Amino acid sequence: MKIVIAPDSYKESLSAKAAAVAIARGFQAVFREATIVQVPLADGGEGTMETLVDALGGQLIPARVSDPLGRPIEAHFGLLGDGNTAIIEMAAASGLARVSPAERNPLLTSTRGTGELIRTALDAGARRILIGLGGSATNDGGVGMAQALGFRFVRHDGTEIAPGGASLAELDHILLHDVDPRLAHTEFIAACDVDHPLIGEQGASAVFGPQKGATPAMVQQLDMALTHLAWRIREDLHCDVADKPGAGAAGGLGAGVLAFLGGKLQRGVDMVIDAVGLPSHIQDADLVITGEGRIDEQTLHGKTLSGVARIAHSHGVPVIAIGGSLGPGSESLQLLGMDMLFSLVPGVCTLEEACLQASSNLERTAQHIARVLQCGQRLS
Template sequence: MKFVIAPDSFKGSMTAKEAAVAIQVGLQKIYPDADYELVPMADGGEGTVQSLVDATDGDIITANVQNPLDETVTAFYGVLGDGQTAVIEMSAASGIQFVTEETKNPLITTTFGTGQLIKDALDRGLRRFIIGLGGSATNDGGAGIAEALGVRFLDENGQQIARGGAPLAQLVKLDMSHLDPRVAESEFLLASDVTNPLIGETGASAVFGPQKGATAVMVAELDAALTNYAKVIKTQIGVDLANTPGAGAAGGLGAGMLAFTQAKMQSGISLVVAATALVTKSANADVAFVGEGAIDFQTQYGKTPMGAAQAIKQASPDAKVIGLAGYVGDGIDALYDLGIDAVFSIVPGAVDLPTAMKAGEANLTRTAENIARLLNTK
């Protein structure tokens, strides 16, 4: 019997690796001699670095960088087991967790620190990057990243503009003469399922600005600034990003990466599946487990359990794929025709959320053991 165990994290309760181990512990009580393939999963958002490092026996690297408010903090990124690929969650340096209700202000917040992480990885000889676009506190179009890598953003007087979203309204000229030459030697893959364009009613400012502290007046100011940013980029680089799907991800960071690097946008789960070699590891699987904190009708739309299940089925079409979650919502019937064969909640009864999260590993182990007992035909 071969089990493939490929869960995402159960946020607030377990990392993806901890969830995978908890499932294995339960299964081993019934199948002590089975083959186990543990492949922690993620979708490009929070937890992606840890999942990919765990799945590939990589390393976590820390570095002192500037947070969105230009304060020095310690952030992190991962180096995969291949020793060649850096995995960076932009939120690690430029995330919403660095601001409060009082300090969040997308007019001034910057992605400069994420660029510093990229530069640190370049200094270590890495030339392949997976960048997770999610959880940002910024709306600067990725200009901060580009500045950290050597691009100068100049006003009408040839002076460097300030960092943040609002100063992009003053941008007149791009000076790329000092862009780190190693950027051109590198491959950048952007992990995001966001398809919003850079500007307009569905753009970065209008859709995501309010959750970062933008008022209606600020949204209009930010959108005008990004419109000017896109105009300058189109005029001087020849890349039209205003309405490019995904350019609005992470406060327009998608646009900056597409403009100043040879970046390519891909779905987060697809990148993780490829980086972890999940399809290869799922060959000859009999039973597989996927999961995360909640499984419901939204799971079918590119969520981690769905992507993992389909990758497993690609390798082993006859494998039974079982979904485990703390919360099982409405609409899961749709999943049964898409790769997940059964879904189980791990919560034993009516309990409050803190209690359920604290007991997550024990609940996951118990549920896996009970499923194993059902599978065991001896």
């Protein structure tokens, strides 16, 4: 029996690599003779950099940058062996993990640190930069990133707007005089884990704002601010980003990549799946196990599990997913070829407890699934 284990990360608890190891332990305890192949994945969110550096060869480069609230931190980006390609996770500098729950406020948080990572990658010689857009703590449309690269966003009186999503409403003009000239000679590809537009009911603020600390009133304020930013981008840069699929990724950083970097958006899961050669692993497999922190209706919008299910289904291989939790809409994954869904949480517990026990719970759940499958083999 060949089992392919291809999970994404479990947010704020397990990396994709650690999740694959835990699932493998659970299955190996039951199917001792099975060939188990671990293929950690990502979809543009956390873990994308580590996954691609491992798959394609390279090294992690440290950089001193700003966190979402402007405090100095050390982050890393990946530089591949060709010396020309860099891999940046916006979450490394501008992600939710960089601010405590009490500090999360998308009215104030900025993507400036992501722009500083890009600038450092340019200094290292990169002229092709892949950017993972998941896991953001921000809702500033990529303005902070652009400011770190020389763009100026000014009020009517010529002063710079403040960091964060709220100040976008004060924007009067976008100035390009000091933009880093290397941007024009660099290819930017943003790996998206969602296909949401920038604004509206399915936009960045409405869908993702609450998990970043936004109240309903803040969501409305942020959406209006991003609407204003989209108008200014259209007027000053002649680029229409409001309704582009993926523009709402990472609090509108998808729109920022299009407008300020002249980049393109690509489904992050497709980028990673191609890089690690997942189809070649699955084509002769008997079973595929995948998973992520939360499985719900958002999983259908370009998340890792949807990509894994699509490939497994195309090869006629059954696929099982293990989620940290199962939310509304999770059953829709069956339309993509997902055979079974499981939650790894054994009972009522706090989020903190679930995160602390994620590895042991995942291993235990995997072992239980394996025993059910073993029982089914005996019955057949």
